[in-house]
Amino acid sequence: MSEESRRAPRPRAGRTTAGRRQLRHSLTVAAIDLFLEQGYETTTVDEIASAAGVGRRTFFRYFRSKDDAIFPNHEEVLQDIERLFATADEKRNPVEVACAGVGLVLDFYLSDPDVSVKRYALTRTVSSLRDREVASVDRYQRVLARFLRERFAAAGDPLADLRGSIAAAAVAAAHNHVLRRWLRSGGKEDAHAHAKEAFQLVTEASSLYEPARTESDDEQTVIAVMRTTTSLSEVVRQISAAYRGDDA
């Protein structure tokens, strides 16, 4: 399966920049294949390196550690998210913006289904790799939390820190749920449709936290009449619509 990567006759030195990207990818492919084939712990870095046709020392010039080989570089995605947050309209619902942020992560996984699915098979099996994955998810969640805390605090919420943390966790969990479902489907399902649904759910739940509008001159009265058999979430949906003046 990794025949070509195993015996690819590569230049031994003086590699060009494009060649570097190629070799990096070859190492990743070799690592994933070997891990799936004969297990993570039993595979040595020596084997990965020689499968890609390079020396062991070179492997560590491309990846900090053995497990690094199969994980994507999240730095760029994190920067994209930061940019999105920095340029987001102040008036937009912060939770919606946060959902758009993790949407970038989802797209990142979706952009290479083959590697993502194979990696998922490994992170499910090998506990140390799962921990690694969880740690990277946490990094995203921290960025979300920081953004939401700031926005909530700017809106005058006295519990901004707490609510920001919770909302960030909820958004991240929604993303993880959609991603895992997509991964379990082998990368075949329509993840974006599920993401939209999940993000809507989170946004609704966190709409509770919108502060009362105090500056409104047009004070109105909202009257809701419902039967107890109506689901509570439906009640809230209608009431918050009335709140926003979406008519009713």
Place this chain on the structure above:
Amino acid sequence: MSEESRRAPRPRAGRTTAGRRQLRHSLTVAAIDLFLEQGYETTTVDEIASAAGVGRRTFFRYFRSKDDAIFPNHEEVLQDIERLFATADEKRNPVEVACAGVGLVLDFYLSDPDVSVKRYALTRTVSSLRDREVASVDRYQRVLARFLRERFAAAGDPLADLRGSIAAAAVAAAHNHVLRRWLRSGGKEDAHAHAKEAFQLVTEASSLYEPARTESDDEQTVIAVMRTTTSLSEVVRQISAAYRGDDA
């Protein structure tokens, strides 16, 4: 500071069960002190072991790895949570039960403030230790999610999986927020008071997800009258109270 643990004259073999617990604790104390004193990476297992007066090989009979030395044994707490979930009243709000579950984790940290605070200083500083901490939080969250998914599914929620994951993440985030705040205070604050507040917040937000009660013979009508300056969360609070028949 770790004078007594460093040169404690211990029996070299045939240790009794009580002695085992003692030595385990001594190793933990020695590890924490050394890590804080001279850094995590620069401290070798040899140093930890000899600080506790034992050989290096013995260290690995008490802890699987170097970082294991400073982390508590979560297995028992996890089992306590599982027990709580298994014996919980089916009619209780599942989210409340989940909050009670993570409450056990909080109590666990609170039971040894000194070690918890010192460990926090390390997990903030050393990234590999932080990842380790995050991984253990994730284990708790998975247990919460499984419980909530089952309960939601039993209640006939078609989105039980998604909502269970999100609610679990929210509960875990609330716990983490309270715990970190308590840790930052040096273990001085009243964590339980903050926990109650945080758990109430999460429970309210997730109360949206309570399914409509279909089997009620006493179908009633709920009427809510509010001004638009009332905060939406207050509206929901009152409406859900009316829903539950808490009078109003």
Place this chain on the structure above:
DNA sequence: ACTCTAATGGCACTCCGTGCCTTTAGCAAG
């Protein structure tokens, strides 16, 4: 005093990750 058991300590080994140095490929100027 003897035996049996369980825990310890030492030794050797594999592998990860890193610093240091040499070698080589590719490029540019003469």
Place this chain on the structure above:
DNA sequence: CTTGCTAAAGGCACGGAGTGCCATTAGAGT
């Protein structure tokens, strides 16, 4: 074509983590 120059690769050696193996020793029971 030759001669430097630079960036990347390879090799080597080292420290430290974690593990299997085996001899040793303390302590309990007889």
